[in-house]
Amino acid sequence: MTTSDFDILAVRSARSGRFPGPHPMPKRTKETSRLRPETPRAARPRMKDRLHLTEALYHSLVENLPQFIIRKDREGRLTFANSRFCQMFKKPLQELLGKTDFDLYPRDLAEKYRQDDLRVMETGQTYDVEEANQPPGGETIYVRVVKVPIRDSDGTIVGVQGIFWDVTEQKRAAHALVERSHLLATLMDNVPDCIYFKDKHGRFTLVNRAQAALLGVADPATIIGKSDADFFPPDQAALTRRDEKAIMDSLVPIVGKEERLTLRDGTARWFSTTKMPFRNRSGRVIGTFGISRDITELKRVQESLLEQLDLFNSLMDTLPDSVYFKDRESRFTRVNRYLVERFGEAGADIIGKNDFDLFTPEHAQQAFEDEQAIIRTGMPVVGRVEKETYPDGTIKWVSTTKMPLRDKDGRVTGTFGVSRDITEWKRTEQRLAEQLDLFNSLMDHLPAFIYFKDREGRFIRANKALLARRGFADHAEIVGKTDFDFFTEEHARKAFADEQEILRTGRPLIDALEKETLPDGGIRWVITSKMPLRDAEGKIVGTFGLTRDVTAWKQAEEQLAAHAGLLRTMQENTPDSIYFKDREGRFLWVSRALARRHGFQDPAEVVGKTDFDLFTAEHAREAYEDEQAILRSGQPVVAKLEKETLPDGTIRWVSTTKAPFRDPSGTIVGTFGITREVPPPPTPPAPEPAPPGGGEGG
Incomplete structure (x- = not known):
């Protein structure tokens, strides 16, 4: 007993x-x-x-x-x-x-x-x-x-x-059983994987909440006695039933099977399923039990990783930089296509080689020591500018980044790096240094006022012309000052508001005519352009501007306005044809007499046309050549007698004077001329016939 x-x-x-x-x-x-x-x-x-x-x-x-x-x-x-x-x-x-x-x-x-x-x-x-x-x-x-x-x-x-x-032992066993039952209940209620038990007929005998939620049921108890046929499409339920029968017949479990299930709401999800035979205490198979884990996101991640792997391979094949992986002895284990092509025949069989096979010993030794230091310390080399010397004497500059290559356990197994050819960049850097010198020279010698300000309108840099205008000998004297230190409150306030608008919108202020009122009452006219000053990331950190003193221009403008009145009077009333042309022979301005002479009511209708639009090609060509000669030589044509043939066959004789048209700097920008109609010249007498048998030296 x-x-x-x-x-x-x-x-x-x-x-x-x-x-x-x-x-x-x-x-x-x-x-x-x-x-x-x-x-x-x-x-x-x-x-x-x-x-x-x-x-x-x-x-x-x-x-x-x-x-x-x-x-x-x-x-x-x-x-x-x-x-x-x-x-x-x-x-x-x-x-x-x-x-x-x-x-x-x-x-x-x-x-x-x-x-x-x-x-x-x-x-x-x-x-x-x-x-x-x-x-x-x-x-x-x-x-x-x-x-x-x-x-x-x-x-x-x-x-x-x-x-x-x-x-006591029974009590402890009972308590342990209660604890295990509680743990099982907690597991069944909280584990995110779907857990289910089925009898030999495929009917659910126990499911957890995750399985119930998957099947669209709130209470797991309501699923008991049902089968997959109550929740999934017939073909899918039949496939599941075949798997379970095979498990019970063969006693061989299904482990980690990935399957795509269509849920009741029509959505499809991926699961990793493990199913095993379910035995009673005597060891007899009475059904199956399984765990299904939703791996839809994992599948998406896998697909994403495959895409990224494709992108990585594509990057390796197309990147215009040298990409390479090396083992702990600094031997190449993988390189991209660019590096192979860069070394030509030497790169054809590069796997297993090292830098000593590709570069001079001096450069290869330095690279080897760098890589061994990375392997030893785990510290990368980032953006180092290196001079590569090849055995044939070729010199290239590269920017190299090298990092430790680790396995899945974090152990350093080698190095990998990217080297970018910056030979052109180095040349550009030299050119930029030269241009910076030119910029500084320009800042120092340009007669316009150039300045840079921070977001509060304080000067951070100014050229020599502006320093001289403000009475400073050293650049440090102007740094930190604002327009309120140099102008009246009204003018300084207006300038500050303009700059704050530029900071806010990023839109420049171009060629604004400004009247500067100095504290002593003096007035100057300037043309100012101000633009946003940005840092390397494109963030607006201030403004910069260029101001030209146009006080003399304003005075000249007033004189020009007076002259313009005289010019309009001449345009409307002179009987002669007066005109200005650009370097291509196009009319810029003509008198009304010229316009009417060619059938136009308004002089503006002639602007933009050329002599080829008004005369025969022969006459127009001769006039164009005269004007091009004037543009080249700067020498005028004075009182030239010309025969003008109009397109309708009309012939006029005119006396023409043409001279170079210069801008304020003296540069020839076109021609101008005055043409006055004159009587035709007298017809010369016909020559007398020669006596018979006559002739020079007869």
């Missing part, structure tokens, strides 16, 4: 009140007297034998049961205890008989046990409970206690018989 069997036997015996042991003689009645005609004297030997047998059986049982068995009288004194109980207290039975619970247990426990005994004796009811017990000098244990009343032959309760046994 197992311990469990003994427990069951003991509990049943105790509950029935017929616990094995020496029973008192049954009470004699009339019925028993008729059934037992023997005299007491004759029956006594047999009864005695039976009693001895019963006691022997009882003692054999109680001494071999794993439970603790005791009997007490009504005063709570021990009248019997089996060897298990005696061993617990490490005392023989004789020392324990007559003792009470107060002699054996702590007072609080003894008090409780006495109250339990009294209740059993008062009610005659079985007491069955699991409770804590503390053996002398030991830790608290949990015991199953069953107490029943002991009755004499008259049925009077004369004591208590008890059986108890240690159920």
Whole structure:
């Protein structure tokens, strides 16, 4: 018999009140007297034998049961205890008989046990409970206690018989089972993967919340008894069923199968599914269970990684920089196409080679030492400008970045780098330095005023002309000052507002005519252009401007306005043809007389035309050549007699004067002329006929 069997036997015996042991003689009645005609004297030997047998059986049982068995009288004194109980207290039975619970247990426990005994004796009811017990000098244990009343032959309760046994391990196992059940429930409720159990017919017997959510159901319990056919398209459900049957037949699980499932709402998602045979405690297969993980995002990431790998390979093949990977000995393990083509025949078989096979020893040694330092320290080399010298003497400049190459565990396994050919950049850098010198020279010698300001309108740089205008000898004297230090409040406020608008909108102010009023009352006219000043990232950090003093121009403009009046008077009233042309012979301005002479009412109609629009090609060509000669030589044509042939055949004779037309700097920008109609020249007399036989030297 197992311990469990003994427990069951003991509990049943105790509950029935017929616990094995020496029973008192049954009470004699009339019925028993008729059934037992023997005299007491004759029956006594047999009864005695039976009693001895019963006691022997009882003692054999109680001494071999794993439970603790005791009997007490009504005063709570021990009248019997089996060897298990005696061993617990490490005392023989004789020392324990007559003792009470107060002699054996702590007072609080003894008090409780006495109250339990009294209740059993008062009610005659079985007491069955699991409770804590503390053996002398030991830790608290949990015991199953069953107490029943002991009755004499008259049925009077004369004591208590008890059986108890240690159920600490069972309690711990039960507690562990509860904990495991709680953990399982927590797992089932919170794990994001879909977990499900099915019977042999493919019906769900248990699912977690994730599986229920996947199937569009709020309560997992409502799925029990259903199958995939209730949630998925028929072909998909049939495929799933085939897989599960194969698992149950072959006992071979499906591990990490990637499958595309169409959900009830029509969306498709990818899952990694593992399914196994589900066995009962005897090892018989009773269904399947599985875990499905949604890998839709992982699939997208995989696709993205494949795309990125394609992009990487495309980048490696098309990047116009040298890209290379090296092992810990600085041997090339992978290079891009540009690097191979860059080295020609030497690059055809570059894998396994090193820089000593490609460059001069001096350059190769430096590169090797750099790479070994990177491998040793893990610190990259970023944007280092290097001079590469090739065996044939060719020199190139490159910008090189090298970094440690690590494996998946973070160990440095080599280096990788990108080298960009900046030979042209270095040449450009030299040219930029030259241009910067030119810029500084321009800043120092340009007569216009050039200045740079921060966002608060404070000067941060100015050219020599502006410094001289403000009376400063050194650039530092103007830094930090504003227009309010040099102009009236009204003018400075207007300039500041213009600059703040440029900072806000990024739109420049071009060729604005401004009237500057100086603190001493002096007035100057200037033309100003201001633009946003940006840093390397394109952020507006201030303004810069160029101001030209046009006070003299304004004065000349006033004089020009007066001259323009005279010119208009001449244009409208002179009888001669007066005109100005550009370098291509196009009319810029003509008098009204010229316009009318060619059939135009408004002189503006002639502007933009050429002599080819007004005369025959022959005459126009001659006039064009005269004007080009004037443009080249600067020499005028004075009072030239010309025969003008108009397109309608009309012929006029004119006296023409043409001269170079210059801008204020003296540069020839065109021609101007005056043409006056004159009478045709006299026809020369016809020559006399020569005498017959005459002739020079006749």
